[in-house]
Amino acid sequence: MEIRSAKARIVLNSRGDPTIEVEINGVSESAPQGASIGKYEAMYVDPMLAVNRFNEDLSKVLTTFDIQSLDDLKEFEECFFNIGGFRKYGANTLIATEYAILRAWSKYTGAPIYVFFNKNPKINIRPLSNVIGGGAHALWRGPDIQEFLVLPETKYVKLGIFINSLVHKLLGEKLSINDKGFLGAKNDEGAWVSTLDTDIILTLISNVIDEVREQEGVDVRIGMDVAASQLYINGYYIYKRESKKLSREEQIDKMLKLIEDFDLYYIEDPLHEEDFEGFSEINSMTDALITGDDLTVTNPKRINEAIKSKSVKAVIIKPNQVGSIVKTTEAVALCKKNNIIPILSHRSGETESNILSHLAVGLEIPIVKFGIVNGERTAKLNELIRIEEKLL
Numbered sequence: 001m002e003i004r005s006a007k008a009r010i011v012l013n014s015r016g017d018p019t020i021e022v023e024i025n026g027v028s029e030s031a032p033q034g035a036s037i038g039k040y041e042a043m044y045v046d047p048m049l050a051v052n053r054f055n056e057d058l059s060k061v062l063t064t065f066d067i068q069s070l071d072d073l074k075e076f077e078e079c080f081f082n083i084g085g086f087r088k089y090g091a092n093t094l095i096a097t098e099y100a101i102l103r104a105w106s107k108y109t110g111a112p113i114y115v116f117f118n119k120n121p122k123i124n125i126r127p128l129s130n131v132i133g134g135g136a137h138a139l140w141r142g143p144d145i146q147e148f149l150v151l152p153e154t155k156y157v158k159l160g161i162f163i164n165s166l167v168h169k170l171l172g173e174k175l176s177i178n179d180k181g182f183l184g185a186k187n188d189e190g191a192w193v194s195t196l197d198t199d200i201i202l203t204l205i206s207n208v209i210d211e212v213r214e215q216e217g218v219d220v221r222i223g224m225d226v227a228a229s230q231l232y233i234n235g236y237y238i239y240k241r242e243s244k245k246l247s248r249e250e251q252i253d254k255m256l257k258l259i260e261d262f263d264l265y266y267i268e269d270p271l272h273e274e275d276f277e278g279f280s281e282i283n284s285m286t287d288a289l290i291t292g293d294d295l296t297v298t299n300p301k302r303i304n305e306a307i308k309s310k311s312v313k314a315v316i317i318k319p320n321q322v323g324s325i326v327k328t329t330e331a332v333a334l335c336k337k338n339n340i341i342p343i344l345s346h347r348s349g350e351t352e353s354n355i356l357s358h359l360a361v362g363l364e365i366p367i368v369k370f371g372i373v374n375g376e377r378t379a380k381l382n383e384l385i386r387i388e389e390k391l392l
Contacts, residue, residue, distance in 0.1 A: 001025070001108040003101070006062040008054035008093070010047055013349040014376040015188055018047045020092050022054065022100040024062070027107055029099030029355060031092035032320050032347040035136045035188060038229065038273050038294030040302060042323035045090025053089055058097075067101050070117070074326050076101075091323025098325040099355050113355060114387065117329070117362030123391045125157040125360060125384060128223065128266070128343065129164040129372040131171055132201055133191035134241075135227050142193040144239045147225035148201055150209070151266060151367070152218055156392075158385045163218050168192070168372050170208045178204060188348040190373035197242065202262040223266025226255070229294045232272035248275070252282055259288045268316065269293050279311035289314045289341065298322040300330045307338045314341035316369070319359070332363045345369040350376040354383035361387050 004025055011021040011030050021030035033044065045053075061083065065076050080094055106113045114121055128151045135146030150167050154160040172192055175182040181195035194201055202222065209220045228251070231237045237246040246254060248271070255270040266289045271278040273294035283290040293316035296302045306312045315335050319328040335342040344356060344365040357380045360368045368384070371377030 001068065001105050002066045003062045003064075003104070006054075006059040006097075008051040008059070008096075010051055013351055014374065015349040017349055019349070019351070020047045020050045020054070020090075020096050022093070022096040024097070024100040025104040025108070027100060027103045029096055029103050029353055030351045031096040031099075032351050033092070033349040034318070034320075035348040038297045038321070040273065040294075040297045040299060041321045042091035042297075043086040044092045045086075045088075047092065050090045050093045054093055054097075058083075058089060058093070062097070067105060070326065070329065073098065073101070077324060077326050086323060091320065094323045095320045095325070099353065102325070102355065102358075112387070112390075113358035114362035117359070118364065121361050121364055121391065123157070123361055123364075123388050124155070124366060125160075125388075126151060126154060126367050127157060127160045127164055127381065127384075128367050128369045129168070130187075130189050130191040130225070130369075131164070131168045131205065131372060132175075132194050133187035133189060134193070136230050142187070142195065143198050143201060144231060144241050145198050145201075145224055146227035146230065147189075147191065147268075148205060149223035149225065149266060149369075150205065151221045151223060153221065154218060157368075157388050159218070161381050161385065163212065163216060163220060164372060166216070167205075167208055167212055167220060170211060171204065174204050174208060186373070189346070189371040190377055191371075198258070199261075202258070202264075206262060221265035222262060223264060223268070223289070224258070225268040225293070226270050227294070228269050229272040237272075248278060252278060255282055256285060259286050264288055266291060266314075269295060271295075273297075276305060276309040276311045279306070280309045283311055283313060291316060291343065293318075293345075298328060298331050300327060300334050303331055303334050303340070307334075307340060312340060314343055314367075317342045317344045317365070318347060319356075320347060328359070329363065332365070341366060343367045343369055346371055346377065346380065352376050352379050354379045356380050357383035357387060360384065361391070 132148040134142035291314040298321040
């Protein structure tokens with residue numbers, strides 16, 4: 001596919017913030033952005049500056065490329081970094097550009113985007129959904145823990161999506177009864193914002209899961225994204241809502257106790273983003289999926305460090321964290337080679353694109369974290385349902 005035209009503009013993401021959108025051969029994609037951003041994530045450039053620089057010179061460079069394969073995309077990335085890279089254009093520009101290239105390639109070939117990576121993918125995906133939110137995603141008006149998650153034990157993604165939706169709906173009903181401060185508010189990702197403490201929230205989720213198991217015959221596991229780097233201040237973990245100041249050892253004990261008390265299956269970022277050894281300590285003491293996000297930031301070098309130190313059993317994959325489709329595929333391959341579970345994830349400031357669904361299928365990702373409700377989340381979940389129907 002020859003790139004005949006390329007331009008950029010400013011559009012809004014799901015939080016109403018400006019972001020860069022790139023149009024290639026008449027089709028467009030834009031860059032998402034997180035609220036809690038790991039300090040090792042690839043550098044973003046102010047969207048307006050990124051758009052101006054794209055239209056001034058990068059657009060002309062793009063029209064010299066013919067993209068047919070991942071190798072061609074690698075050649076474009078080499079050129080991109082040679083002419084200024086992230087420092088000049090930003091990771092937001094590169095990821096929006098590469099998403100648009102993939103979308104244009106799909107239009108040109110008539111093939112789904114996932115075929116760019118895998119002509120005959122096997123689909124066996126489970127959705128990991130944020131049902132109650134706190135931390136930075138809820139402007140610190142909910143619990144200190146950023147996300148309370150559910151993961152259904154289902155073979156088909158469609159069933160898993162509807163099971164998680166049922167859990168979300170039932171939790172809304174429970175919160176309206178048990179949380180006197182609950183106003184039906186949702187966070188950026190569609191999760192309920194509760195004023196209850198962590199233990200009570202986990203108990204409510206456990207009770208709802210029991211109901212769902214009895215009603216639907218499907219088991220559902222519980223998880224948390226602690227986003228501990230957001231709690232880490234001057235060497236301590238500060239839980240403002242709980243009025244607690246925990247040392248590293250106390251934080252480790254707290255995480256292990258929550259895992260044991262509530263049979264947690266999944267814990268993301270239980271410690272701050274520098275503590276590979278602390279992650280390793282927790283990981284060695286539990287069967288739960290200890291997962292890196294801010295720790296690893298979809299960066300193959302940091303993922304490799306986590307593997308060497310035995311810090312994690314799973315890694316969050318966010319293409320915009322590393323700003324590169326090529327690096328994203330490398331990160332996924334590295335995880336699979338070392339029996340680490342790659343979990344493809346959205347961002348809190350999302351776009352209405354469904355391209356993540358195609359990446360999940362094309363890269364044969366086993367777990368996706370795409371949210372629960374809101375159009376920018378359901379766009380991805382519904383596309384997974386459609387793709388699964390075609391492939392099964």
